[in-house]
Amino acid sequence: MRQSQWxxxxxxxxxxxxxxxxxxxxxxxxxxxxxxxxAGLCECISQxxxxxxxxxxxxxxxxxxRDILTELLAGVARTDLPLAHQVADLxxxxxxxxxxxxxTIDVSMVDEIRVVLETEAQTWRMVCAQATAAQxxxxxxVTSPRGNASNLNxxx
Numbered sequence: 001m002r003q004s005q006w007x008x009x010x011x012x013x014x015x016x017x018x019x020x021x022x023x024x025x026x027x028x029x030x031x032x033x034x035x036x037x038x039a040g041l042c043e044c045i046s047q048x049x050x051x052x053x054x055x056x057x058x059x060x061x062x063x064x065x066r067d068i069l070t071e072l073l074a075g076v077a078r079t080d081l082p083l084a085h086q087v088a089d090l091x092x093x094x095x096x097x098x099x100x101x102x103x104t105i106d107v108s109m110v111d112e113i114r115v116v117l118e119t120e121a122q123t124w125r126m127v128c129a130q131a132t133a134a135q136x137x138x139x140x141x142v143t144s145p146r147g148n149a150s151n152l153n154x155x156x
Contacts, residue, residue, distance in 0.1 A: 028131055031075060032124040034068050035117055041065040042114035049107045062102055065113075069095050090116070 025033065045061050073091035078084045094113055101109035 026128070026131060028124060028127045031072070032121060032128055034072055035121045035124055038065055038068040038072070039114050039117040039121060041068070042110050042117060046107050046110045046114070049105055049110065062098065066095060066098055069098065090120075 022030065022033065041061050041064055045059075045065065048059070048061065069091055073088060073095070076084050076088045076091070079088055094116060097109055097113055100106070101113070
């Protein structure tokens, strides 16, 4: 049996490991976690609409998915850059696509959102891997006797 504890806000139980992962994650890793959660929600919504309650359009899961997509949109910085503008447009499209999917209970539209999010997750996994490699390289440089850091006189 897994043990959980109350979240910081005190309103619901949270997996302690997940909470610790969130608190210690880098910004790219946090974004990846949000994207992966959104893709997982798409899968849940799709299954629910296919098998369980297809007449229920807007539920807690779709609201949560919309919240995550909105958070991902809000996290796009520097919209003056062409790439950032394209990413922002992508999330606006996904939110609009979710609205249309909800209004028609169209499982295929939710699956399309999931495919886009899974592609986005692959990109962010590469970003996280590159960031981790860069951190390891800089740490090795600092601790290496041949690195530039070893030539510093720290005794002043």
